[in-house]
Amino acid sequence: MKTGFRSQFDSAQDYDLFFRVIEQTQRIHHIPRVLYHWRRSESSSAISVRQKPEQLEASRLAIEAHLKRRGESAHVGVDWRTHAFCVRRRLLEAKKISVIVSTCHGLELLERCIESLTNRTSYPNYEIVIVNYDEFHGASAFPSHFPYRTVRFSGEANDSALKNFAVNQTNDPWILFLGEGIEPIERDWLTIMAEHVQRPEVGVVGGRLLNPNATVEQAGMVVGVNKTAQPAFHGFPAEHPGANRQLQVTRNCSGVSSACMLTRRDVFQEAGGFDESLEGALADVDLCLKLRHAGYLIVYTPFAKLCWHRAPSHQIDMKGEAIMRERWAGVLRRDPYYNPNLSRERADFSLGK
Structure with missing residues (x-):
């Protein structure tokens, strides 16, 4: 060097x-203390870049x-709105992706998801796999111009078991978990996510999930905030920069939601899949933390934008919370991607009390 x-x-x-x-x-280690104050003058970039x-x-x-x-072959651009950089890596191979859509809320939501997926996805190589419980009979009936297949899960209602079962019914090298209420906004969303999942050091990739009212539902997850975990920048305007532009830049984080989660099959299997004693967001965070523990990165990219219709309410699962506190006590005390001086009540990167 x-x-x-x-x-x-x-x-x-x-x-x-x-x-x-x-x-x-x-x-390389970070000291979470203010050890240096940057000088500011009229000509300093500390005032404006x-x-x-x-x-x-x-x-x-x-x-x-x-x-x-x-x-790495990539193009580096500047977002002049935020003065942040956008790195677009060359996709070496568009490997086939199993898009697993789990459904339990009815045919209308599912049909909207599949139609928007097929109309707003430029990625060339994927299959749609709809997985549902035995008692739900609508998925095999609705029309679509894009081929899909349906698999039925006969076990007890368990979101994590349902997803693990669906993975075992596929054999493609990459896997995308997609909630039935998700709609892509721009056509290159899956290509952008694939650019990251192809990197050997990356285990999971998530996008920027927005509500229909143009606010943020989730931009990655922060652990140790509001008990176990909380979605970053929840409720912020969709195009708000966030503290230090964290909402609008690609960054590593501790977790992302399986409402839109891309991973590699070998990585998912190495982690043992979703823990079936956990469900919902806790199972998502647990999977991501297992991958972090194994040395993989969890990547959030704001350039894959999707709308999340009917996002689940944030209910407290006391049993699941207890499992997470026992299993991940050290990480919950200190998220490596969230400064300890920041708020422990809200995952908005604001200063704590």
């Missing part, structure tokens, strides 16, 4: 240095150089 700062990255020389450091080691537009270009070039050294 070339040592020190490099003049071709002036105004972003520290950014370039940090990239070269993380390419050499993972022994537009004060030094060359800094954005130097930073973009540092990201490009980092990706090139890692052998």
